[in-house]
Amino acid sequence: MTNDELSDEYDFSQLSGGVQGKYVERYRKGTNLVLLDPDVARAFPNQESVNEALRLLIQISERLRE
Numbered sequence: 001m002t003n004d005e006l007s008d009e010y011d012f013s014q015l016s017g018g019v020q021g022k023y024v025e026r027y028r029k030g031t032n033l034v035l036l037d038p039d040v041a042r043a044f045p046n047q048e049s050v051n052e053a054l055r056l057l058i059q060i061s062e063r064l065r066e
Contacts, residue, residue, distance in 0.1 A: 027033075036044065044050045 036050075044053060
């Protein structure tokens with residue numbers, strides 16, 4: 001058996017009752033993770049592009065308040 005194989009006694013077909021997203025609210029409280037709508041995600045495919053756009057928006061907002 002290699003290191004990345006599970007032993008035969010692990011039979012995942014016997015598992016039931018799992019709940020998807022069980023801890024999602026707890027996770028969101030401890031992170032600043034934001035889910036983008038699909039159209040926005042297409043325009044901003046990575047965190048760098050999102051941060052760049054938001055920083056530009058902050059600069060514009062600050063200049064308009066002056």
